[in-house]
Amino acid sequence: MPKNIEPSQTSREVAQHFFDEMAEWERWSSAADRLNDSVNQQRLTKVKEIFKKYLSKQALARHQSRYDFLDFGEPPEFQLEILRIEEDTPDKHWVYVPAGLIGGEGRYYLVLENGEWRIKYKEIDIAKKGKWKKWLDL
Secondary structure, eight states: OOTTOOOSSOHHHHHHHHHHHHHHHHHHHHHHHHHOSOOHHHHHHHHHHHHHHHBOHHHHHSOOHHHHHOOOOSSOTTOOOOOEEEEEETTEEEEEEEETTTTEEEEEEEEEETTEEEEEEEEEETTOSSOOEEEOOO
16 A cells, blocks of 8 residues: 555444444344345345445455345344454554453454455454454355
């Protein structure tokens, strides 16, 4: 990345916007299911728009299973609190969130692409033992 390009938002802001939009998509999906079961195309279109906005080129190149299953949580699985941010390098950050039921953590790997923070993948350590499992599927 050229040094004169500054990101317009912080990695924390981008991650929070992604979590908020995905949680809203999950709430909408849940309500739509109760009202009408013929909304799958709309659901797919909306999640693809969110992913295109926030995922890295590499993450978008992988087929995301959420496209096939259109799965969502109730309450929303993306209703997440950011615990902390760790800088791996100036253009690569980890965003930590709670995960699992026993105090584990998840972390999202954000990279700068053309001056914008994008999510590349996530890792989960559900027991907080330092054993991270990489999830390419978001």
